[in-house]
Amino acid sequence: MLGIVVSRADRASEHVGDRLRDLVDWSPVDAPDHPDAAGPVYRTDGAQLREFDAWHLHLNDAADAFPAELDLLVFASRHSGETGPLLTAHHTGNFGPAEHGGEDDALARACPNAHSRVLDALATHAPEDYEVGMECTHHGPTDVGVPSMFVEVGSGDPQWDDPAAAEAVARAILDLRGVAPDADLEPASAEVAGTGADTVRRHLVGFGGGHYAPRFERIVRETDWAVGHLAADWGLDAMGDPAANRDLLDAAFTESAATHAVVDGDHPDLRDEIAALGYRVVGETWLRAVTGVPLALAARLEDTLVPVEDGLRFGEPASESSPDAEFETVSLPEDLLDRAQGIDQKRTRDLLAAHALAFETEENGNRVAGRAAVASRGDYTTVIDGIVDLLRTAYDAVERREDAVIAREETFDPGKAKTLGVPEGPKFGRLSAGEPVEVDGTTIPPDRVRSEREDRFSL
Structure with a gap:
């Protein structure tokens, strides 16, 4: 069940609430007492809505104000800034002192999967002159009771009063009905399993960068990974020494249901502390490479061949394989591979991508080199046959023998x-x-x- 919070202290929130009530039919239902709630709970298929007198930032235990057990809570809100027409979404919490609601050094439970979905929905419904973006974690509340996020209209008076913007946010929020706050679980890699986790979600914690997070937004839009809590550079400054704030760092992963992190910038001390806590720092290349590939299988292939950062790339069969799929390692004939790539480098790489689970590369992943992992010897044979066909485009005759290609x-x-x-x-x-x-x-x-x-x- 989706819960929606509307604040009467925020006219942009009220406008979104009005549009929500216009778009679908709602019925009032009995509601539990809550010190900041105003009026009944309104219910529609898959969602409940309630108004509050207080600013959202200062609400505590908002989930307790709804009669049904919630899976996800969304705060309809305004966004303030010098950013022009903008629709945005973010998680809440404080990497340091609580200057705008919530508790010091505390984070609300994030909803990475729903956050990714609402960004897509905002992009679908946004008026033509509005941008869509994501922000870092900031302000309260930190005690919500269920996974939650803010979905906002920005960035000033004209937008807060814009019916089209309010309707876009309302439609995006309604699109979250039935959406899980978290991505699906899958078997953990050996590395993560070593920390005691048997399963893992494709969730990240983000560190570094600006308040608005184009790098992390790009990750969300172009990979199958979702982003939970995000500490921008100013949040890291507010937090201080990572070694002295290990509990807060650990909470960022726990409250994001995450085991991986992306660090924007150097931050060597932060990277060391993340590793010491048992989590893994990865880069965009790795995220793109493992998109669609079972993480446990990707880890086994990295262990057997080389890490993604050293040139490993996954083929199409990896996306269709189980986490515990069997494979064998083959050495690709160096001279034959070099000649084939001299004729058509892309076609050679495409052959490996179509038939190998994974293969080693160089030149930023563009040139095949070294070894490959295949599900069967037949797949290796298919690759060699494809290379032989490629050679026929450059030679008058090509003969494949048991031990050589002539x-x-x-x-x-x-x-x-x-x-x-x-x-x-x-x-x-x-x-x-x-x-x-x-x-x-x-x-x-x-x-x-x-x-x-x-x-x-x-x-």
């Missing part, structure tokens, strides 16, 4: 041309291009100055 081509032989008295220069070029030339009244056909060359590539 490629043959006829090429222009300068030595034969000289023997026949052809002078170097334009006539060499014409013969090389397959045209006959005349020398001292004699026509020299191109086939008289060609020789067969054979390349052998061991398997």
